[in-house]
Amino acid sequence: MEHERVLVLDFGGQYNQLIARRVRDLKVYCDLKPCTMTVEEIRAYAPVGIIFTGGPNSVYDEKSPQIERAVFDLGIPVLGICYGCQLIAHTLGGKVESAPSSEYGKREFSFCKDSPLSEGIPQTSVCWMSHTDRVTAVPEGFEIFAATPDCPATVFGDLHRNIYGVQFHPEVVHSQYGNKLLENFLYGVCKAKGDWTMHNFVSEQVARLKEKIGGKKVLCAMSGGVDSAVAATLVHRAAGNLLTCVFVDHGLLRKGEAEEVMRVFQGQLGMNLIKADAGGLFLKKLKGKLDPEKKRKIIGKQFIKVFEKEAKKIGSVDFLVQGTIYPDVIESGKGESAVIKSHHNVGGLPSVVDFKEILEPLRDLFKDEVRRVGTELGLPESVVQRQPFPGPGLAIRIIGEVTEQKLETLREADFIFREEIAKAGLQREIWQYFAVMTNCKTVGVQGDFRTYENVIALRAVTSVDAMTADWARIPADVLERISTRITNEVKHANKIVYDITSKPPSTIEWE
C-alpha cells in the first residue's frame, strides 16, 4: 500500500527532524528532503502537503536557499515555518525586514481572524519564537490571522491557494498549541486521512519482506541494541527460521544483558540465534592496552573476526539484515550528505559476509518509531527502551587496562545505578546513565579499616541526539542512595563522584 505523504523541505533549521517526527506522530507519513528539490521532483513525489522548515539564513543573504515560485502553482497546500514563512512572503511579493531586536523564547500571540489553522486553538496562547527577520507585509491575496506586539504577521495565509506561514515553531513543546496547529494543517488543509501507524507499518513490512525473501537465507548480526533487535524481530516475523542471528558476546556488556538477549530472542521468540562466547579472547587481546583508540580498534577488529568465523559456518546467504534508521540516511538541508554516525560496531561487516543484498527494514523510521515497532512486535520494555550503548561496551568505561576484576566491579556499580534510576522513575528523562571505573584509587575507611580502592564516577546526561548533551540534574537524595549502595554492596569501590560536564567540551563517554 502506498501511503499518503507530506514533503518536509529542509532549509537547515535545528528543529527539522522534529517537524518530521511530529507529522508522523499525527499519523501522516512524511520525508525530510533537501530544499534543493526541483518543482518537477516535487510534483513526481506527489505529496498531499508541503512544509518549509526554518533555517539559519535571512532571505536577503546572497547564499540563502530559495524556492522556485512554480511550487506555489502545483495546487498542493504549503505551510512555511519561521524561515519558511519568510520565504513564502519574499517569493510571492510580501516584505521581510529585520526586527530591531531578535525574538527568542516564549511569546504570547493572539488570533485576530479565524482560519483552518486556528481550529480548536484559544484566541490567545503561548508560542516559541526564534527569529530576527520577520514578515512586515504579506503578499497579495494573503491575510494576517495572528500577531504578537513584535511580529505583525505571526500567522498568515492565502485561503484560496492554501498557502500558510507561521513565524513561531509549532513543532517544539513550548508552543502550547503547536501540535494542534500542525494537525489542523494536515487534516483541515491537506485533508490527510492519517494512515501512518506502526501497526500498519508492521503488517506491510512483513508482507513485503515475505515476498522479497521468498525461501532464501537471511543473516543478521544482533548486538542487543534497539535497532538490530527490532530489525531482526521484524525479519523473523516474515522469514522465521530462514533467519539466523549471530550475537557476538565480547564479554564487555552490562550485567544481565547477554542473558537477556538469549532469553528474549531465543527463548521467547524462538529465533535461530547463535551466541559466540568470546569474552576470554577479547580480554586477552586487551591485556596491557591503555590507549582508548587502540582499545576501540582491537575490539572492532576482533568483533569482525569472531563474526566472520560464525558466518563461515553458516555459509553463503542471500540477505544480510542491518538496523539502519532514518536519521542515518537523511541528507542535510543543502543536499550534501549529513555526517553519518555508525550506530553500532557492525559497520565493517558486509565485506566479511558472503551475501547478495542488504535488507534495511527500518530505514524509513525515526528512533521513537523503531521503539514503537518493537512494542508492536511484542518485545519487552527492557529491550525497546534500552539506552544507547557503545559498541566497545564497558571497555571504554574502564579507564586504562581492562581486567576481569574491574569489569566485575563496574558491572555491579552500574547495575545499582540503573536500578536506583528506575526506582526513582527517571529513566525516560535521562538519555544515558552509567558508571565509569576511573583508574584512580583513593584512601577510605570502612569498618575500622583503612581501604585503598577505586573511584567510581557516575555519568548521566540529557540529550536529543548525542551530538550535544547536558549533565542530568539527578536529585541529591537519589545520588545519595546510589553512593551508599555502591560503597556498601560493591567490592573494590570506596568513593563515588558525579560528572557535571556538558558536551561540548566533554563527551558523553569517558574514553
Ligand code: XMP
Ligand atoms: P561521545 O562519547 O562521543 O558519544 O559523546 C556519543 C554517543 O555515541 C556513543 N558511542 C559509541 N557508539 N561505538 C558506538 O557504537 C563507539 O565506539 C562509541 N563511542 C561512543 C555514546 O555512548 C553516545 O551515545
